[in-house]
Amino acid sequence: MARTTTIELHKEEMKFSAGHFTIFSATHRENLHGHNFTVYVALTGEVSEDGLLADYGPLKQSVITRCKAWNETFFLPGRSRHLRLEKDAQGNYKAYFNGEELHFLARDVTVLPAANVTLEELARVFGEELVGDGAAMARDRITHLLVKCASGPGQWATWEWGQRG
Numbered sequence: 001m002a003r004t005t006t007i008e009l010h011k012e013e014m015k016f017s018a019g020h021f022t023i024f025s026a027t028h029r030e031n032l033h034g035h036n037f038t039v040y041v042a043l044t045g046e047v048s049e050d051g052l053l054a055d056y057g058p059l060k061q062s063v064i065t066r067c068k069a070w071n072e073t074f075f076l077p078g079r080s081r082h083l084r085l086e087k088d089a090q091g092n093y094k095a096y097f098n099g100e101e102l103h104f105l106a107r108d109v110t111v112l113p114a115a116n117v118t119l120e121e122l123a124r125v126f127g128e129e130l131v132g133d134g135a136a137m138a139r140d141r142i143t144h145l146l147v148k149c150a151s152g153p154g155q156w157a158t159w160e161w162g163q164r165g
């Protein structure tokens, strides 16, 4: 009888400090601010006759690497209907929102493939970049992956890949 397990990873290093603003409409956004985000990942799959799903080490390192890449940056949404981004000759950014023009140095910015910089979009982008083409999931016989991104204690959004159970 096949037995599945879920391994949950929520290590101290699975965190990043970053700035953003949420856009609520074509005319309403938050002021720039930041959070100490944390990430939780749960991987589910069948336990082999050797008593393990797979070595979760590589996936854990991928999560920590992504958290480090997202630490001390300012997120801008690259797919917002309400915010237009332009890069100047120096590679720096101008963001246009509701008649405002915001300027950012390239070194300070991470443009996300997201419609908004929200918990739900951060969880999705994080998860999609972990899953990639699915090869690591197949290698590790992972059938379901859940990513939670929290903006602080008690507040998070989730993203899921694969089939539960």
Ligand SMILES: Nc1nc2c(c(=O)[nH]1)N=C([C@H](O)[C@H](O)COP(=O)(O)OP(=O)(O)OP(=O)(O)O)CN2
Residues within 6 Å of the ligand: 021, 022, 030, 033, 035, 117, 118, 119, 120, 151, 152, 155
């Ligand atoms: N659906 C969503 N709604 C909102 C999001 C989001 O990501 N998805 N985010 C925000 C703001 O970014 C805001 O900063 C987060 O809300 P807030 O509760 O103010 O954040 P704090 O971490 O400061 O929590 P406190 O309760 O104020 O301590 C709003 N809406």
